[in-house]
Amino acid sequence: MKYFPLLWATLWRKKARTLLTLLSLVTAFLLLGLLQAANSLFNGSTQRLSANLLITQARVSFTSPLPMRHLNQIEAVPGVEIISWSQFFGGVYKDEKNFFPQFAVDPDRWLATFTECQLPAEQAAAWRQSRTGVIAGRALADRFGWKLGEPIPLLSQIWPKKDGTRDWQFELAGVFDDVTEGSCPRMGNMYLRYDYFDEARQFGQGNAGIFVVRIKDPNQSEAIAQRIDALFENSPDETKTQTEKEFQLNFVRQIGNLSLILNSILGAVFFTILMLTGNTMSQAVRERIPELAVLKTLGFTNAMVLTLVIAESLLLCVLGGLTGMGLATLVMHLLATLPTGFPPIVADARVWQVAFASMFGVGTLVGLPPALKAMRLSIVDGLSGR
Amino acid sequence: MQQILAIIAMNLRAIPQRAGSSLVIVIGIAGVVAVLVALLAMSQGFGATLKSTGQTDRVLFLSAGVTAELSSVLAPETVPVLRELPGLARDADGRPLVSAEVVVITELQRGTGEQRADVNASLRGVEPAGLKLRPEVQLVEGRWFTPGLREIVVGLSASRQFEGVTVGSTQQFRGSEWTVVGLFSSNGDAHESELWTDADTARSAFGRGSSASSMLAQLDTAQSIDAIKAAVKADPRLRVDAMPEIEYFASQSKQFTEQIGLLTGVVASIMAIGALFGALNSMYSAVSTRQVEIATLRAIGFGGFPVALSVLAEAMLLALAGGVMGAVIAYVLFNNLSVSTLGSNFTQVAFNFAVTPALMQKGLGWALVIGLLGGLPPAIQAARQPVVEALRGK
Numbered sequence: 161m162k163y164f165p166l167l168w169a170t171l172w173r174k175k176a177r178t179l180l181t182l183l184s185l186v187t188a189f190l191l192l193g194l195l196q197a198a199n200s201l202f203n204g205s206t207q208r209l210s211a212n213l214l215i216t217q218a219r220v221s222f223t224s225p226l227p228m229r230h231l232n233q234i235e236a237v238p239g240v241e242i243i244s245w246s247q248f249f250g251g252v253y254k255d256e257k258n259f260f261p262q263f264a265v266d267p268d269r270w271l272a273t274f275t276e277c278q279l280p281a282e283q284a285a286a287w288r289q290s291r292t293g294v295i296a297g298r299a300l301a302d303r304f305g306w307k308l309g310e311p312i313p314l315l316s317q318i319w320p321k322k323d324g325t326r327d328w329q330f331e332l333a334g335v336f337d338d339v340t341e342g343s344c345p346r347m348g349n350m351y352l353r354y355d356y357f358d359e360a361r362q363f364g365q366g367n368a369g370i371f372v373v374r375i376k377d378p379n380q381s382e383a384i385a386q387r388i389d390a391l392f393e394n395s396p397d398e399t400k401t402q403t404e405k406e407f408q409l410n411f412v413r414q415i416g417n418l419s420l421i422l423n424s425i426l427g428a429v430f431f432t433i434l435m436l437t438g439n440t441m442s443q444a445v446r447e448r449i450p451e452l453a454v455l456k457t458l459g460f461t462n463a464m465v466l467t468l469v470i471a472e473s474l475l476l477c478v479l480g481g482l483t484g485m486g487l488a489t490l491v492m493h494l495l496a497t498l499p500t501g502f503p504p505i506v507a508d509a510r511v512w513q514v515a516f517a518s519m520f521g522v523g524t525l526v527g528l529p530p531a532l533k534a535m536r537l538s539i540v541d542g543l544s545g546r
Numbered sequence: 547m548q549q550i551l552a553i554i555a556m557n558l559r560a561i562p563q564r565a566g567s568s569l570v571i572v573i574g575i576a577g578v579v580a581v582l583v584a585l586l587a588m589s590q591g592f593g594a595t596l597k598s599t600g601q602t603d604r605v606l607f608l609s610a611g612v613t614a615e616l617s618s619v620l621a622p623e624t625v626p627v628l629r630e631l632p633g634l635a636r637d638a639d640g641r642p643l644v645s646a647e648v649v650v651i652t653e654l655q656r657g658t659g660e661q662r663a664d665v666n667a668s669l670r671g672v673e674p675a676g677l678k679l680r681p682e683v684q685l686v687e688g689r690w691f692t693p694g695l696r697e698i699v700v701g702l703s704a705s706r707q708f709e710g711v712t713v714g715s716t717q718q719f720r721g722s723e724w725t726v727v728g729l730f731s732s733n734g735d736a737h738e739s740e741l742w743t744d745a746d747t748a749r750s751a752f753g754r755g756s757s758a759s760s761m762l763a764q765l766d767t768a769q770s771i772d773a774i775k776a777a778v779k780a781d782p783r784l785r786v787d788a789m790p791e792i793e794y795f796a797s798q799s800k801q802f803t804e805q806i807g808l809l810t811g812v813v814a815s816i817m818a819i820g821a822l823f824g825a826l827n828s829m830y831s832a833v834s835t836r837q838v839e840i841a842t843l844r845a846i847g848f849g850g851f852p853v854a855l856s857v858l859a860e861a862m863l864l865a866l867a868g869g870v871m872g873a874v875i876a877y878v879l880f881n882n883l884s885v886s887t888l889g890s891n892f893t894q895v896a897f898n899f900a901v902t903p904a905l906m907q908k909g910l911g912w913a914l915v916i917g918l919l920g921g922l923p924p925a926i927q928a929a930r931q932p933v934v935e936a937l938r939g940k
Contacts, residue, residue, distance in 0.1 A: 180827040184574075187820035191813065220719050221651040221666055223616070223892065224752075250617065318617045324785050326611055363619070396720040396753070400653075413663035414894070416887040421588075425581050425813060429820070432577040436824045439570045443831060 167472050170451075173444065181440040182480045188433040189484025189515060190491070195422045196514050197492060197505040202412050202419055209345055210276050211378035212241075215407040216371040216388055219398040222407075223248075225367035226397055233391050234371055239384045241376045244273035247369030249352060251314030251328065253304075260300055262314065262350040264357040264369070273374045277344035283308070283334030291356040293333030297347030301335045308332055312350075320362045328360075373401070430518065438526040441473050445530035452534050453542025466535040473527025474520065481519035485512070550852040553843065557856040558863065564835065567828040571861065572868040574821035575916055579872025579909040581817060584880045585810040586908065587899040589803050592887070595897040596799040599735035600791030603768040604679065605634075607761040607778070610785045614798070614891045615649050615760045616668075622756040624784055631777055633770030634763045637678070643764035645676030648748045648757075651893055652719050652741070654708040656886065665886075667704060668740040668893040669719070671748025679764050683737065688713040688728030693744040696751065699728040701738035703896035707886045711741075720751060736795060739886065739896045762791060798890050818916055825920025829861050833928045840928055841936035850929035857925035858918070865917025866910065873906040 172178055216234060218224040225247065235243050249262040267287050271279065279287070279295060286308075287293045294312060306312070310332040320326050330352055338344045358365055375384050385401035392399045402410075445452070452465060460468075485507070492505055507515075561568050600606070607628055608618040620628070625646045634642045648671040656665045677683060677690070691697035698717070705711050716723045724743070732738045749756065765771060771790055778788045833840070840853055881901040889895035 176830060177827055180823045180830070184820045184823040184827070187816050187823070191816050191820075195813075218720075219653070221653050223651045223666070224720075256613075315611070317612055317614070320609070320619075320785075394721045396722075398718075398721050410664055414665045414888045416885055417657070417661060421585075424584075428577040428581055429817060432574045432817075432821065432824070435573045436570050436827070439566050440827065442566065 163468065163471075167468065167475055170444075170448065170468075171472055171475060173448070177440060177443070178476070181437060181476065182483070184436050185433060185477060185480025186484040186487065188429050189481045189518075190487045191429055191484075192426060192515060192518060193485045193488025193507055193511060194491060194505070195426055196511040197488070197507050199419055199422050200508055200510055201505050202415075203409075209403075209405045209408060211381070211403065211405070212374055212376075213273070213404040214373040214375060214381060214385055214388075214401050215404050216373055216399050216401040217407075218370075219389075219400040222370055225364060225369045226371065226399065228366050228368045230371065230392065230397065230399070231368065234373060234388055237384060237387050237391070239375050239377065239380050239387075241374045242269065242272045243374070244269040244372045245354070245368035245370065246372055247354065247357070247367070248318070249314070249316055249357070250318040251316045253312065253314055258304075260303075260348055260350060262294075262352060264354040265351045266354050270351060273372055274344075274346065275374075276339060277336045277346055278339045279334050279336040287333040287353070290331065290333050291353055292330050294330040294350055294352045295334040295336055296332060296350045297344065298335055298337045299347035300350060301332070303348075306332050306335075308334070319357075319364070321360050322362050324362065372404075430522070434522060434526060437473070437477065437522060438529070441469075441476075441526050442530045442533075444472075445469060445534055449534075449537065449542050452537055453539050456537070456539050456542070462535045465537075466531045469531035469534045470524060470527040473531070474523035477519045477523035477526075481515060485515050549848055550855055553848060553852045553856045554859045557860050560836075561860065561864070564832055567831055568864055570828045571821075571825045571864040571917070571920070572871060574824040575865050575868030575913045576872035576875065578814060578817045578821045578916065579869045579913050580875040580879075581872075582810065582814040582912060583873055583876035583901060583905050583909040584899070585806065585813070586905045587876065587880055587901040588885075589806040589810070590902060590905060591897045591900040592802055592806075592895070593799040594900055595734065595895065596736050596795045596889075597792075598733060599737065599795035600793075602790050602792050603765045604791040605763050605765055605771055605774055605788050606791045606794050607763070607786050607788050608794075610787050612787075615794075616651065616891045616893070618759050620646065620758045620761060620786065624786060625756075625758055625761065627781070627784065628761055628763075628778075628786065631763075631774055633766060633773050633777075635766045637675070641675075643675050643679055644761060645673040645679055645763070646745065646758035646761045647672050647676060648745055648752065648754050649759040649891075650748065650752045650754075652717075654704075654711065654717075656708055656894070658709065665708070666888070666893040667708060668891065669698070669748065670737075670740050670742050671745035672742055673745045676745070676762065679762060680732070680737075682733045682735070684731050686729050686731050688726075691727055691743050691747075694747060696722055696724045696743075696747060697727045698724050698741045698743045699730050700726055700741050702729055702731050703734070703738035703884070703886070704741060704894075705729055706884060707739065707894065707896045717741075722751065734898070736798075736889070736895050739894055801890055802887065814912070818912060822916050822920050825861060825865065825916060826923060829857065829921050829924035830927070832860070833857060833924045836928075837931070837936050841931070841933045844933045845937065854925040854929035857928045858921045861921025861925070862914060862917040865913045865920070868917075869910040869913025872913070873901075873909045876909070877901045877906070 218226050231243060234240060244265060247264040249264055251262050271284060287295055296306060312330045312332060314328045314330065316326050316328055375381060381403050388401045389399050455465060489507055492507060607620065608615060609620060612618045629642050629644050634644060636642050650669050651666045652669045653664045654667045656663050686702065691699050700711050711726060713726055713729060715726050775788050778784055778786050843853060880899040883899040884896060886894040886896040
């Protein structure tokens with residue numbers, strides 16, 4: 161630690177060069193933070209979904225609705241606590257850009273199944289009272305500045321009403337929220353009443369959509385899923401049951417092999433940054449040869465000089481890396497406030513691990529060759545500037 | 547002028563002496579250009595696949611107001627009315643060339659192990675006329691499906707993207723077995739990512755009654771489209787939109803292209819800024835190592851402008867080299883790479899990356915701009931430094 165002032169002074173020996181190298185490092189780590197966070201999302205490590213929920217969909221595709229008669233059979237499976245159903249509504253609110261998901265559900269079952277979210281009791285009562293009432297997550301309500309009672313017109317891309325028109329009118333009956341900070345992963349969704357929807361839609365009556373099954377013991381999820389699927393095997397309405405996490409993960413994977421694309425980009429970025437920082441460090445050492453010789457004359461050991469140069473390189477990389485990651489965190493916070501329809505990307509522990517590994521990896525790798533050169537330097541040659 | 551050329555040539559000949567820092571510019575810019583061109587090629591390839599789907603002289607009918615075939619439902623009573631619209635071409639027996647089709651989603655497996663995903667694929671039920679209507683659709687292996695039997699013919703892209711979809715294999719949909727009896731090609735368009743079967747077989751197996759998802763018809767001439775649009779609009783019972791087939795598919799690529807465009811813009815811009823700092827760094831250090839040399843030139847009568855220009859030329863040339871390298875890397879690694887993603891019909895559309903000359907030019911354009919911005923400030927500094935002090939090596 162006592163050498164820190166020395167390190168700091170040598171680092172800023174050429175201010176412009178150090179500053180430009182730092183800025184390159186900052187942009188590299190800004191990209192690393194953002195892309196790795198996106199990667200985490202696609203690999204499911206940031207999903208805060210409850211392990212107690214299973215999704216039962218039609219095996220042929222989750223877009224094929226399952227019939228309501230499955231309800232009682234699934235409910236009777238041992239280990240199942242409560243079951244709810246959910247039909248995707250596919251409505252457009254004023255403009256296609258305003259995308260958010262809506263589902264038709266049964267209010268009482270919804271409240272009993274999604275216990276990670278909470279709806280104030282008087283709003284739940286209001287929702288039960290109003291057939292065209294809907295509830296929205298806090299994030300969604302804030303996004304459009306909705307107040308209770310707000311009329312919400314939706315143009316359904318999937319469901320015409322009995323008269324053939326597609327415009328549905330709803331009113332906001334309640335806003336649900338987290339129970340504990342971050343517990344409710346559904347804050348961007350809207351839920352409407354299935355009974356009203358089923359009566360008003362032109363076709364598809366009696367179909368439930370998918371089933372959301374709350375189980376008592378998450379360790380039993382696989383066994384329970386198998387029991388459910390076994391009930392309907394070889395029938396036209398075969399099912400596929402998986403945890404909600406697997407369901408979401410698979411949904412995102414449909415977009416394609418994004419990890420490969422993101423990792424290729426990062427590979428290109430880091431190869432570049434390795435070249436750039438390496439060049440800066442070797443220049444910095446080359447210019448300082450007489451100074452290093454002086455240090456050795458003063459009694460610094462070879463190992464000490466080696467450590468000093470590597471430490472300088474590490475300092476440079478960590479400084480640039482932390483600034484870049486800080487910037488990335490800032491950008492992610494900004495992105496989270498924008499309505500994109502996607503879950504927010506967050507720099508989780510894994511992202512920071514990758515970032516620190518990269519800082520120390522790059523720092524050591526580019527510091528080592530000039531450090532070895534500095535270590536092997538003979539005092540006489542160094543002092544004469546050869 | 548002679549001065550300028552002489553000094554530039556001298557400068558460029560000296561580049562190998564500064565190989566390390568010159569390489570930083572080249573590689574930094576190569577990285578930006580490679581990533582930029584690859585991402586643009588992805589967007590280009592997806593767009594090209596959808597835009598090549600369909601013809602101007604075929605009309606597609608969907609329920610009014612929907613943006614994707616998947617959410618369209620044509621009521622049973624609507625289909626016969628549409629079949630008899632004036633302006634549709636007829637075959638030798640006088641029957642209209644019309645195919646009322648059903649599109650349903652089925653789950654297939656893409657990739658294995660870690661990369662495995664259960665993805666949505668379109669299963670399209672076509673009427674016999676649907677094959678006649680689309681001359682681009684050609685059987686390449688096996689035979690066509692037999693109406694009434696649970697048989698499917700698979701597009702070439704689909705058979706490449708999804709696991710275990712080969713001729714002779716069976717697929718289980720809704721509790722019954724379907725046999726793959728053939729493969730078809732369709733000029734590499736969006737239909738090649740689909741599975742096809744007979745329309746009535748699909749309707750009964752998927753409980754669609756006698757409704758249809760969409761209807762495709764041959765126009766007697768491409769101009770009839772206006773008359774058909776007017777006829778459909780005039781009949782309020784129909785609630786149907788009519789559009790040229792090619793227009794529908796072109797519109798399907800919009801959302802994807804916009805999203806990828808945003809990603810490309812953000813990533814490439816951040817990388818470009820990083821490369822710009824790298825270029826500035828290298829050029830400043832090049833100028834500072836040549837301090838005495840530049841001052842000598844000035845002292846023997848070279849002007850400030852040729853000196854600045856020589857520095858700028860060096861930066862631009864290195865940038866150009868980086869740009870070419872990046873474009874070549876993108877071409878070698880990504881051109882014709884075959885992938886699939888979720889289209890707006892909520893099913894997989896397979897496409898190939900298309901690294902076109904226009905995209906490579908765009909990449910080179912970025913490279914030159916980075917070179918210009920990275921070379922200009924050091925060039926100005928080189929021209930401005932006081933000769934006397936610089937000669938002393940200060």
